[in-house]
Each structure stands twice: as structure tokens, then as C-alpha cells.
Amino acid sequence: MATATYTPIATTTLGTAVNNFTFSSIPSTYTDLRLVVNGNVAAAINNINARFNSDSGSNYSFTNVGIRALSTTPFSGRDSQTYLGLCWYTAWTSAQQSMIIADFLNYANTNVYKTSISQNITQEGDGTYSGIENTVGTWRSTAAINSIYLYTNNTNNFSVGTTFTLYGIKAA
């Protein structure tokens, strides 16, 4: 029998619009986590951020590279914040489906800070902030990730039908 790879931990399809979503009680039995978010936000221009284990301290930093509708020149930037920016220079809007795929590596290893690599695809619908964005990030904590809090920066709601899925990936 083949060794299991992606194992679904939790999934939700929104039946009510909300401006945040939390995966809690994440088991520590996997090696890596993969987060897949697919949907849109009901109004305005919104960044999508993440926090781990309810940590709202200045313990996050990230570097991104991408392209957005505003310019034909690719962007690259970095930030240190109280959150991990999964969609930072681009933004989710109400017009089209957008998606985030984020990998959190060695999320349960209590000897290391936690790293992530993610892609955000924001489809056409806004002439400035639509685009693609790839981000690497660090959460400066050796704690195992046991919760992931996702939210929009403008408190606008993720639309009904938006899906949040978390997979566990085992190395062996």
C-alpha cells in the first residue's frame, strides 16, 4: 500500500460570510501542512493574513515576489509584521475567484522557527491589485503550530462558498 501523502485534516465551505476562519486543534502527527483557500471577499480590496497559535506579536516576517495589474513591472518586497501576509501586495476582491496555496514546513518541530511558502492567485476584477504573488515567510517561534487564524485586513467577509482546507503531509 502506498504511503499516505496528503491527508485532509479539516475543511469548510462557508455557508455564511465571515471575515475570519480558524483551523484549531491541528494534530502534530504530520511533517508539513498544506492550506488551500479558494473563493473571494464580498467587498473592497483585502489582504489575507495568517496568525499561528493566536500569536499577534511582532514575530512574523515575509518576502514576496509577484506581478499585479497595476504595472507590467514585477514587484518584490519584504515586511515584518504581527501577521504573515499570504496576500499582501495583491488583494482579494469580490469580482473573481482567488486562491491561496500555502505550505507550512516542519510545522510541529519544536526545535526550529516555522517557515512557509505560498502562492496567491488573484484573478482579474481589479485593475490594480489583481495578480499573482509568491511569498516565503517565517514565524519566529519554536512552538508547534496548533492553530491557524486567517482573516481579511479590512474586516470584509469571505464570501459564501469560499472553501478552507487543511491537509497534513507525512514524510514517512
Place this chain on the structure above:
Amino acid sequence: MANTYELISSTVATGSQATITFSSIPSTYTDILLRVSARMSSTTLDTYNLAFNGSTANFSYRNLYGAGTGALGSSTGSSGATGINEPSTYTANTFGSMDLYIPNYATSQYKSASSIAVSENNSTEAYAVFTGNVWSSTSAITSISITSAGTANFAQYSSFYLYGIKNS
């Protein structure tokens, strides 16, 4: 049995195919992943081009690419362009790679897709390309076709694997 990537179908090119098609894709998964290892029989460097359910209509794309030298570039358009191919002028016996991930492919929403692709070349030119696509259709994806560089054939031993991923 634990959930994993489940292989839906696979094709290894014989050298005489310009189009690779996965048809009758079941709607029983949540997301799908197309994993490509391919080389072209032609010298033309180009993107791959997608068709869903037999149609190239209602697509858009935006990509970001680097070639190892010079500034990053980007392009956008109304097509199913995605990834980057491996032309026959690149290092012999070498195949480029692409992962194309499509979440919620069987829902009644418009479909997003994300690809990461590289061309492999022991030279000063080799590409890494990130692409976002949208297919503005509420139909479930039941077939995927991939072509490149017009009517050029995929080289023998190019492989295409379609996986289904379940969220429960």
C-alpha cells in the same frame, strides 16, 4: 486507507502527439493536480496552452517569469497559457516540469488554476514561470487538454499525470 494523491490517469507520449487529453475526469475529488514532465520536438520556446471540456474559450492568465538573467518579466492575456515548455534546443535528454493545481474543479464556481513550471537547460537561459489562470465557466471540469507551440509534438517519454485530491 488514508487519503492521498489518487492517480486518475496518466499518459507517456510516444513522440507523435501534439495534444494530450485527459477526458471523463470524475467529479468525485475536491482538487486536481496535473504534473507534467515534458519536452517538445520543436525549437519553439512557448507556454503550454490549456483547454477545458474541449474549449479554449473563457480563459485568462497572468504570469511572472525569470530566465536566469535580466529582470523579471510578466505577461497577461485572454487564453489558457500556462507554464513554459522545454524546446528541443535545450540540453539533450532533459525535460521541463510543471505542476498545475486546480482547486474545486467540479463546483459551480469559476475555476482558478495555479502553475509553477521550469525549463531545464545547462545554459544561460532557463525559465521559471509562475502562472495564475481563471476559467470563467461554472461547469465542472471533465476534460483537460494541453498543447504547446502550435502543432508541435511532445517528445517521446514526456509524461503527464493527473491526480485527484479529496478534502475528506
